[in-house]
Amino acid sequence: xxxxxxxxxxxxxxxxxxxxxxxxxxxxxxxxxxxxxxxxxxxxxxxxxxxxxxxxxxxxxxxxxxxxxxxxxxxxxxxxxxxxxxxxxxxxxxxxxxxxxxxxxxxxxxxxxxxxxxxxxxxxxxxxxxxxxxxxxx
Numbered sequence: 631x632x633x634x635x636x637x638x639x640x641x642x643x644x645x646x647x648x649x650x651x652x653x654x655x656x657x658x659x660x661x662x663x664x665x666x667x668x669x670x671x672x673x674x675x676x677x678x679x680x681x682x683x684x685x686x687x688x689x690x691x692x693x694x695x696x697x698x699x700x701x702x703x704x705x706x707x708x709x710x711x712x713x714x715x716x717x718x719x720x721x722x723x724x725x726x727x728x729x730x731x732x733x734x735x736x737x738x739x740x741x742x743x744x745x746x747x748x749x750x751x752x753x754x755x756x757x758x759x760x761x762x763x764x765x766x767x768x
Contacts, residue, residue: 641653642705642706642708644705644706644708644709644765645764645765646761646764646765648708648757648758648761648765649704649705649706649708650705651754651757652701652702652704652705652708652717652754653701653702653705653706655698655701655750655754656698656699656701656702656705657698657702659694659695659697659698659701660695660698662691662694663691663692663694663695663698664691665691666687666688666690666691666694667687667688667691669687670682670683670684670687672687672743673686673687673690675739675741675743676738676739676743676744677731677737677738677739678736678737678738678739681737697720697723697724700713700716700717700720701717701720703716703717704716704717708765709765709766709767710766711766714758714762714765714766717758718755718758718759718762721750721751721752721754721755721758722751722755724747724750724751725748725751725752725755728744728747728748728751729748731744732744732748
């Protein structure tokens with residue numbers, strides 16, 4: 631039995647690739663949460679050392695887990711307007727957070743780790759915004 635046959639029933643059944651993308655981002659964020667709860671390594675790669683402490687890393691981990699939960703629900707409830715809107719806003723908030731930390735507060739390092747969440751947030755935000763009427767029949 632192929633692994634896809636085992637996993638397939640548990641994947642989002644919504645049309646298009648957006649539900650699968652939301653699930654992928656949610657799972658990645660959940661894994662990232664574990665990293666932030668157990669170590670300062672990831673936070674130190676993202677934020678300048680002066681801004682990283684154990685409480686900040688754990689807070690970032692919980693914020694990431696909250697975003698993961700919203701995106702997980704959106705993956706499986708892609709046609710629910712309220713859940714779709716929450717996921718859309720979660721990407722907007724992530725983009726605002728990383729954008730202001732980069733441009734205004736200058737608390738993040740200009741390196742690959744900061745570009746990853748910026749690219750994911752901005753591309754997901756655009757994707758969800760442009761596909762809104764396809765997935766949400768208001």
